[in-house]
Amino acid sequence: MTNPVAIVTGSAKGIGLSIAQELSSRGYSLVISDLDAADCARVAATLPSAVGIACDVRDEGQVKALIEHAVDHYGHLDLMVPNAGIGLVAPILETDLSAWRSVTSVNLDGVFLSIRYAAPAIIASGGGAIVTIASVTGTTGSPLVASYGAAKAAVINLTKTAAIEMRDHGLRVNAVVPGFxxxxxxxxxxxxxxxxxxxxxxxxxxxxxxxxxxxGTTEDIARAVAFLADPSQSWVTGSTLTLDGGLTAGLI
Ligand SMILES: NC(=O)c1ccc[n+]([C@@H]2O[C@H](COP(=O)([O-])OP(=O)(O)OC[C@H]3O[C@@H](n4cnc5c(N)ncnc54)[C@H](O)[C@@H]3O)[C@@H](O)[C@H]2O)c1
Structure with a gap:
């Protein structure tokens, strides 16, 4: 039996790092991916089976190369976690188009590209999972995060559409929806x-x-990602799992 293989984008720190650590503790081999190659290598060196591959998820060629490099290295791919993301806190009337696009290019285009190129590799490996990282700002209107929330709402929709399109190919696609x-x-x-x-x-x-x-802690999210990725959840696809301590459960 070979280890399952996972790519986590934006995994040099924060939630992505915890996801990589959690998956590693569950026997996955990891691809640590982030903007800076040295950061990727430093994190990869802390895990028993991991390689670092730098990738800017806004760049189609780099995302394609990331997937190819991972499959060349390990021989297969079982899980993609398109986690890379950036924030922007500004009112709509103070958000110019370039700032809007800088957020959506990472938080939405990057997820699309990750799904677009990872899905064929996972299907060719016999099936597996993709777990996207949305946000409660994508399910409720939230002041000051228009670009971020709109991108995360789109990620939820993209996750569901991908789940339907991939269902008959052995690939499950789900989203975690974290609070703060x-x-x-x-x-x-x-x-x-x-x-x-x-x-x-x-x-x-x-x-x-x-x-x-x-x-919330990064580990709260990492455990949920591992749960959704686990092959034992074979009927869970197109789902969103909210982790927010009840923030969005009620009005007051
Ligand atoms: N922190 C929260 O409260 C929260 C809540 C909901 C969702 N999220 C989501 O979780 C994910 C991780 O966020 P975090 O809180 O760990 O943030 P973070 O800033 O700690 O880490 C984000 C990582 O993404 C990397 N990154 C940024 N742009 C990139 C790019 N173009 N290509 C590749 N990597 C890039 C950064 O270098 C960094 O390592 C994001 O998608 C974020 O939107 C975070």
Whole structure:
């Protein structure tokens, strides 16, 4: 039996790193992929079976090469996790088209390209799974995150459409829908939320902690990704799994 093989984009830190670590602990061989080759190699060296391959998910040629390189290296591909993402906190009226496109190019185009090129490789390997990383901002209107939320809403729709198209080819496609997780993506933008929402310093973390019970951890998301990826969930496809401590469960 060979190890199952997974690619996780944006896995040099944050949620992607935890996903890679969780999958590794469950016996996967990993492809650690991120923008910087040295970061990829550094993380790969910490795992028992891993290789680092740099890739900018906005670039079609690089995504195609990432998948080919992974299959050349391991001989097969079983799981794709298109995790790479960036944030932008700004009102619509202060968002210009280039800023909008910089967010959607990573958070939506990057997921499309990852699915577009990983799916044939997984199907050729005998089937497997793709788990996308959406967001609660993609399921509810959320002030200040128009480009991010719109991209994440599109990721949910893309996930469901891919699930239907791939169902008869042995490839399951599901999404996790996280609330706020304490990574750089959130901590680096907290002051922008506070400025626009009129909150004092630390106010954003207090509001979110109250509404979620606590901040989510990267491990909360990693375990959910591993659950959806597991072959034992053979009837789970086209699903969204929300992990937000109840943030979006009710109105008050
Ligand atoms: N942190 C949260 O609260 C939260 C909530 C919901 C969803 N998410 C999603 O989880 C995913 C991971 O986010 P995170 O919180 O770990 O953020 P993070 O900023 O800690 O990590 C993101 C990683 O993606 C990489 N990256 C950025 N642009 C890239 C590109 N063009 N090509 C390849 N890699 C690129 C970065 O270098 C970084 O390593 C993202 O898709 C994000 O939208 C995060």
């Amino acid at each position: 997780i304490g990574t750089d993506l959130v901590t680096h933008t907290a002051s922008d939320f506070e400025r626009h929402l009129g909150l004092s310093e630390g106010g954003f973390a207090s509001v979110i902690s109250a509404k979620q019970g606590r901040f």
